Amino acid sequence: MASKETGLGEVLKGIWRDNPVLTLLLGLCPTLAVTNSAYNGIGMGVATGFVLIGSNMFVSILKSIIPKSVRIPVYIVVIATFVTIVDMALKAFMFELSQSLGLFVPLIVVNCVILGRAEAFASKNTVLRSILDAVGMAVGFTLALFVLGAIREIIGSGTLTLFQMGETEVKFFVLGKSYPGILVMILPPGAFLTLGFMMAARNVIQSRLDNK
Amino acid sequence: MPESLKMILVLTLISGAAGLGLSAMNDYTKPLAADNNRKFTLSSINGVIPNAATPDACQKYAPAFDNAPDKDAICVGASTVYRGRKGNEVVGIAVEAIGEEAYSGTITVLVGIRMNDGQLSGLKVLKHAETPGLGSIMTKCEFQQQMVGKGPGDINWTVVKDGGDVNQISGATISSRSLLRAIHKAQDIWKNNREDILNKAPIAEGEVCDGK
Numbered sequence: 244m245a246s247k248e249t250g251l252g253e254v255l256k257g258i259w260r261d262n263p264v265l266t267l268l269l270g271l272c273p274t275l276a277v278t279n280s281a282y283n284g285i286g287m288g289v290a291t292g293f294v295l296i297g298s299n300m301f302v303s304i305l306k307s308i309i310p311k312s313v314r315i316p317v318y319i320v321v322i323a324t325f326v327t328i329v330d331m332a333l334k335a336f337m338f339e340l341s342q343s344l345g346l347f348v349p350l351i352v353v354n355c356v357i358l359g360r361a362e363a364f365a366s367k368n369t370v371l372r373s374i375l376d377a378v379g380m381a382v383g384f385t386l387a388l389f390v391l392g393a394i395r396e397i398i399g400s401g402t403l404t405l406f407q408m409g410e411t412e413v414k415f416f417v418l419g420k421s422y423p424g425i426l427v428m429i430l431p432p433g434a435f436l437t438l439g440f441m442m443a444a445r446n447v448i449q450s451r452l453d454n455k
Numbered sequence: 456m457p458e459s460l461k462m463i464l465v466l467t468l469i470s471g472a473a474g475l476g477l478s479a480m481n482d483y484t485k486p487l488a489a490d491n492n493r494k495f496t497l498s499s500i501n502g503v504i505p506n507a508a509t510p511d512a513c514q515k516y517a518p519a520f521d522n523a524p525d526k527d528a529i530c531v532g533a534s535t536v537y538r539g540r541k542g543n544e545v546v547g548i549a550v551e552a553i554g555e556e557a558y559s560g561t562i563t564v565l566v567g568i569r570m571n572d573g574q575l576s577g578l579k580v581l582k583h584a585e586t587p588g589l590g591s592i593m594t595k596c597e598f599q600q601q602m603v604g605k606g607p608g609d610i611n612w613t614v615v616k617d618g619g620d621v622n623q624i625s626g627a628t629i630s631s632r633s634l635l636r637a638i639h640k641a642q643d644i645w646k647n648n649r650e651d652i653l654n655k656a657p658i659a660e661g662e663v664c665d666g667k
């Protein structure tokens with residue numbers, strides 16, 4: 244089953260139609276756990292995106308020499324390698340981010356988006372298409388995590404953090420400095436609630452588009 | 456080539472290549488990551504041994520020492536004790552103490568104690584997994600203000616609920632007790648291990664205090 248999409252369509256489908264978080268509901272563990280601030284959402288999205296692009300590319304290159312019966316172990320080795328690279332790079336270059344993402348970086352290994360795309364797409368398509376597919380999925384995943392993190396952070400703590408490194412940070416007090424915060428939005432239930440509303444909103448927009 | 460042999464060969468080759476790549480990456484990032492950790496430790500120690508008569512937990516001060524305390528540590532039991540020296544005299548210690556029985560596991564706190572009178576000169580929670588918004592309030596300077604700047608005899612170092620003078624975090628008494636346990640450890644070390652603090656040779660870099 245080779246994909247019939249155009250190159251651009253391959254990228255766009257990951258952002259809207261097959262968005263990994265909002266439509267496919269894949270990789271929800273990191274999605275729900277780390278998105279208590281917008282910056283954490285971006286960080287997790289970019290880290291996962293890097294792994295996704297790397298693993299899709301390699302799986303697609305290696306697809307003809309991988310025997311069918313050991314394909315899953317091979318995918319896992321490729322994915323785990325990229326995750327470890329990301330983990331090391333974060334610890335070396337973005338110390339604060341690696342501290343706030345903590346355990347969830349190594350856990351990217353078991354993010355179903357990545358294994359899912361390797362198995363369902365990269366193992367059946369050309370290298371270029373696999374990379375485009377991964378870019379789309381990565382952007383879709385990052386956008387979903389960013390929006391989720393931003394909504395939770397604004398309602399939960401009244402701030403919006405776009406960047407943080409040492410003393411430099413880009414942080415807006417959206418709801419004023421005296422905003423007391425709504426704790427539940429920072430806790431896991433807030434993630435479920437927000438994700439539910441985001442999925443509902445996506446479905447409403449999609450059905451409006453379909454009816455036209 | 457039989458299928459089974461091909462399986463073994465492919466998986467071995469890919470794993471080997473992954474291992475090679477990762478060890479190269481590790482060689483490159485390890486010193487950078489270690490440097491980040493060292494900077495983080497040093498900046499934490501800076502914060503808990505301030506140059507102020509009665510420090511305020513919410514103010515920033517210059518450090519009271521002029522040596523590199525992260526390279527001048529000793530072990531007392533399982534606690535790491537960093538010594539801040541001015542000239543050659545120890546002016547303050549930063550004790551990395553563990554508070555047991557927190558709400559979720561243990562907490563690791565860096566407790567600054569002034570050498571001449573045992574005043575609690577600073578607190579920094581290095582690691583915790585307490586509930587965000589409840590137990591995590593212990594990382595906030597507004598909560599630490601009631602303890603920082605107080606000597607061992609100035610207040611009764613237990614929570615109000617247990618008859619002491621420290622206002623527990625409402626809804627997180629267990630976390631507050633655990634934090635106090637860590638502070639007690641540091642105060643005990645100041646009181647009982649003076650000889651070690653003044654005379655013991657520092658541990659080698661990279662050595663970890665495990666209480667053995």
